[in-house]
Amino acid sequence: MAKRERLSGNEAVAIALRQINPDVFPAFPITPSTEIPQYFSTFVANGQVDTEFIPVESEHSSMSATIGASAAGARALTATSSCGLAYMWEELYIAASNRLPLALALVNRALSGPININCDHSDSMGARDAGWIQIYAENNQEAYDNMVQAFRIAEHKDVRLPIMICQDGFITSHAVENIELLDDDTVKNFVGEYEPENYLLNPKETMAVGPYAITDYYMEAKRNQAEGMKHAVDVVKVIAKEFATISGREYGLFEEYRMEDAETAIVIIGSAAGTAKDAVDALREKGEKVGLIKIRLYRPFPADELAQALQNVKAVAIMDRAEGYTNHGGPLGADVMSALYRAKAQAFAVNYIYGLGGRDVRVEDIEGVFETLKQIVADGDAGETYRYLGVRE
Amino acid sequence: MAYNFKETMNKPERLAPGHRMCAGCGGTIAVRNVLRGLHEGDKAVIGNATGCLEVSTFTYPYTAWEDSYIHNAFENAGATMSGVEGAYNALKRKGKLDETYKFITFGGDGGTYDIGFQSLSGAMERNHDMVYVCYDNGAYMNTGIQRSSATPMYADTTTTPVGSESNGKPQNRKDLAAVIAAHDIPYVAQTTFVQNFKDLHIKSEKAIYTPGAAFLNIMAPCPRGWRYDAPDIMEICKLGVETCYWPLFEVVEGKWILNYEPKKKLPIEEFLCKQGRFKHLFKKGNEHLIEAFQKEVDRRWEELQFRCSK
Amino acid sequence: MATDIKNLGVKTKWQDLTEGMIIVGSGTSKDFNTGEWSSVKPEFIEEKCKQCLLCVPVCPDSCIPVKDMKRGAFDLEHCKGCGICVKSCPFGAITMEGVK
Numbered sequence: 001m002a003k004r005e006r007l008s009g010n011e012a013v014a015i016a017l018r019q020i021n022p023d024v025f026p027a028f029p030i031t032p033s034t035e036i037p038q039y040f041s042t043f044v045a046n047g048q049v050d051t052e053f054i055p056v057e058s059e060h061s062s063m064s065a066t067i068g069a070s071a072a073g074a075r076a077l078t079a080t081s082s083c084g085l086a087y088m089w090e091e092l093y094i095a096a097s098n099r100l101p102l103a104l105a106l107v108n109r110a111l112s113g114p115i116n117i118n119c120d121h122s123d124s125m126g127a128r129d130a131g132w133i134q135i136y137a138e139n140n141q142e143a144y145d146n147m148v149q150a151f152r153i154a155e156h157k158d159v160r161l162p163i164m165i166c167q168d169g170f171i172t173s174h175a176v177e178n179i180e181l182l183d184d185d186t187v188k189n190f191v192g193e194y195e196p197e198n199y200l201l202n203p204k205e206t207m208a209v210g211p212y213a214i215t216d217y218y219m220e221a222k223r224n225q226a227e228g229m230k231h232a233v234d235v236v237k238v239i240a241k242e243f244a245t246i247s248g249r250e251y252g253l254f255e256e257y258r259m260e261d262a263e264t265a266i267v268i269i270g271s272a273a274g275t276a277k278d279a280v281d282a283l284r285e286k287g288e289k290v291g292l293i294k295i296r297l298y299r300p301f302p303a304d305e306l307a308q309a310l311q312n313v314k315a316v317a318i319m320d321r322a323e324g325y326t327n328h329g330g331p332l333g334a335d336v337m338s339a340l341y342r343a344k345a346q347a348f349a350v351n352y353i354y355g356l357g358g359r360d361v362r363v364e365d366i367e368g369v370f371e372t373l374k375q376i377v378a379d380g381d382a383g384e385t386y387r388y389l390g391v392r393e
Numbered sequence: 394m395a396y397n398f399k400e401t402m403n404k405p406e407r408l409a410p411g412h413r414m415c416a417g418c419g420g421t422i423a424v425r426n427v428l429r430g431l432h433e434g435d436k437a438v439i440g441n442a443t444g445c446l447e448v449s450t451f452t453y454p455y456t457a458w459e460d461s462y463i464h465n466a467f468e469n470a471g472a473t474m475s476g477v478e479g480a481y482n483a484l485k486r487k488g489k490l491d492e493t494y495k496f497i498t499f500g501g502d503g504g505t506y507d508i509g510f511q512s513l514s515g516a517m518e519r520n521h522d523m524v525y526v527c528y529d530n531g532a533y534m535n536t537g538i539q540r541s542s543a544t545p546m547y548a549d550t551t552t553t554p555v556g557s558e559s560n561g562k563p564q565n566r567k568d569l570a571a572v573i574a575a576h577d578i579p580y581v582a583q584t585t586f587v588q589n590f591k592d593l594h595i596k597s598e599k600a601i602y603t604p605g606a607a608f609l610n611i612m613a614p615c616p617r618g619w620r621y622d623a624p625d626i627m628e629i630c631k632l633g634v635e636t637c638y639w640p641l642f643e644v645v646e647g648k649w650i651l652n653y654e655p656k657k658k659l660p661i662e663e664f665l666c667k668q669g670r671f672k673h674l675f676k677k678g679n680e681h682l683i684e685a686f687q688k689e690v691d692r693r694w695e696e697l698q699f700r701c702s703k
Numbered sequence: 704m705a706t707d708i709k710n711l712g713v714k715t716k717w718q719d720l721t722e723g724m725i726i727v728g729s730g731t732s733k734d735f736n737t738g739e740w741s742s743v744k745p746e747f748i749e750e751k752c753k754q755c756l757l758c759v760p761v762c763p764d765s766c767i768p769v770k771d772m773k774r775g776a777f778d779l780e781h782c783k784g785c786g787i788c789v790k791s792c793p794f795g796a797i798t799m800e801g802v803k
Binding site: 023024026050051052054055056057058060061062064065066067068069070071072073074076090091094200201202203206207208209210211212213214217 | 436438440441447448449451452453454456458459460461462463464465466468469471472473474475476477479480481482483484486487490491492494511512514515518519
């Protein structure tokens with residue numbers, strides 16, 4: 001029986017983890033993700049899970065220990081934010097290259113400097129090329145649902161890659177909202193037992209992991225790794241479909257919101273999609289043909305599907321909650337524009353940098369973006385495609 | 394069971410030949426002999442920090458390890474093994490594993506004293522049931538003999554080269570065994586290749602079978618970095634111990650124990666003169682440098698004797 | 704199943720590499736012949752050997768096999784000729800060119 005609750009995103013993820021009952025959870029505190037291991041350690045203290053909780057001395061070590069645990073044959077994960085993820089950077093690549101299906105509950109926060117504890121996506125965007133699957137949530141419900149699906153995707157035999165389950169710092173992680181939780185047995189059955197094929201603690205066979213590979217092997221190793229990522233798209237869809245049968249909630253690679261006949265659209269990731277949907281609704285009320293696409297799966301990037309979804313749009317604004325310092329925009333902008341280019345799309349595309357370091361984004365801000373898109377269509381010219389939203393100037 | 398050298402040698406080899414360490418390497422001598430501390434039939438997972446040992450013993454697809462083995466990165470061998478040991482505890486708790494495993498991690502001095510220090514300190518403080526073994530050759534040998542915090546004073550390395558204004562490394566080496574002992578873990582020991590390995594074999598077995606965290610610091614000479622004739626390794630180790638440069642001791646549950654006291658402590662020159670990295674100390678006019686080196690050896694030896702007398 | 708490293712050479716296609724570059728099994732380095740590194744090798748004079756085994760622990764390359772408490776012939780396919788064993792023998796049962 002599903003249960004209605006009122007929870008923060010952090011609490012929701014922690015409950016998903018209690019229900020999953022992972023084998024090993026090494027963790028180090030960093031705002032705003034700290035609550036996840038904190039809640040979880042009370043589950044450990046009260047005997048509600050069998051997990052080995054390892055309170056390590058840094059995020060580098062939390063990811064290192066997670067890698068060790070996963071290689072040893074455990075279902076393992078950690079949680080972090082911001083500089084914690086940056087500190088793990090080297091390890092992210094190693095986890096992926098070893099094809100370890102471990103998970104990371106990421107609570108997105110701006111990277112230093114200046115030091116700032118609020119939300120943007122600079123942390124996870126910095127890890128976008130590390131070989132991890134990245135899935136983003138708009139709200140606590142999605143964060144919970146994504147966490148429940150995480151190990152099924154990562155551990156799939158055609159994938160075997162680490163997975164990052166992202167939610168927005170404070171906005172999602174700390175705001176208490178309504179949520180529908182699955183019951184413990186439903187999650188347990190859905191996630192299932194972890195049965196690794198090869199692992200260090202396999203008494204039947206020894207294993208060596210983490211070799212030195214000379215040039216003759218390195219490039220083939222990377223290509224081999226890319227194959228797992230190729231399969232991830234279909235697996236994400238399959239697991240989402242199965243998840244719908246236990247939850248009634250449907251997920252895809254991205255969410256299309258009022259895109260049926262949209263002439264202008266925005267593409268966005270995370271909690272600001274909620275605000276943007278309000279703007280879409282308000283404009284639709286006025287008869288404007290506007291729509292929104294919210295990215296759920298960012299790595300691998302569903303380029304073809306996205307271009308398909310945008311094929312009838314005349315102008316699109318791509319919203320980046322991270323700078324790319326390319327002088328052309330942010331990472332999502334680059335990904336979406338290259339998807340449009342490859343699909344020979346005719347739409348004008350502009351890229352906005354918004355919401356850095358927790359800068360609020362309001363319904364009026366998004367309405368302004370749609371106003372600009374409308375003008376671009378009328379002018380037949382996108383003008384400057386690298387823009388800032390909500391910056392004082 | 395009483396120690397028996399021949400029986401120890403009769404145990405199955407756990408580091409296979411065909412690895413690519415240099416001829417005469419002290420690192421693999423350390424590894425082979427530490428692994429003889431394992432009881433026959435017991436399983437182990439071996440960890441390894443990046444370094445000579447790692448790139449040479451697991452060069453795809455060739456692993457020299459007879460046990461399960463994990464290399465992660467340079468600075469995180471302690472944390473990585475924490476996770477492996479954590480997995481073991483969890484799988485045991487869930488009834489998914491019956492077998493007994495032991496956990497042994499190897500790191501060079503660079504990966505242990507320096508870049509891996511935080512990860513090591515954390516793993517020791519959390520008292521994971523594991524042994525961390527440092528094979529200490531006193532420099533970053535894998536990258537070409539750069540100084541580390543384990544490098545002794547005045548050693549000529551590629552980042553502390555001897556020159557008109559330089560006598561080699563200006564600083565003293567870090568006393569890591571004492572630093573780890575200050576973590577109040579159940580077992581810490583320092584050893585090297587002397588006494589036909591009896592000291593090393595006994596300490597390895599103790600370290601492996603003491604519940605909780607254990608740390609072994611093993612002086613493992615590097616013929617290239619130290620510039621001596623490879624066949625002389627055993628003599629170099631003996632001189633390290635007889636000059637009290639590398640004393641043999643252990644710290645058991647906080648109690649310091651001196652394992653060997655030379656009948657006649659040899660002057661430090663005897664250890665230094667065999668090694669090309671200290672050649673400049675024997676130039677005329679550099680006598681004061683040897684005196685300073687001797688003074689530091691004496692000071693540390695007295696300090697150790699004091700600790701062990703308590 | 705243990706990895707068959709005979710299928711893993713420098714010409715191996717990406718499809719045929721092991722997933723995550725792991726090797727299942729142990730001691731596959733035995734297939735790599737480090738004996739070629741040096742032409743000078745130790746010689747074992749068996750009649751002088753008293754089977755004290757003092758040469759066994761000093762070998763960096765695990766090239767002195769022990770069976771039933773007795774050492775056997777050198778594994779010259781892997782021995783790199785470092786000469787440490789020569790000096791470890793109290794009975795002169797190991798000799799090598801250039802090592803006294």
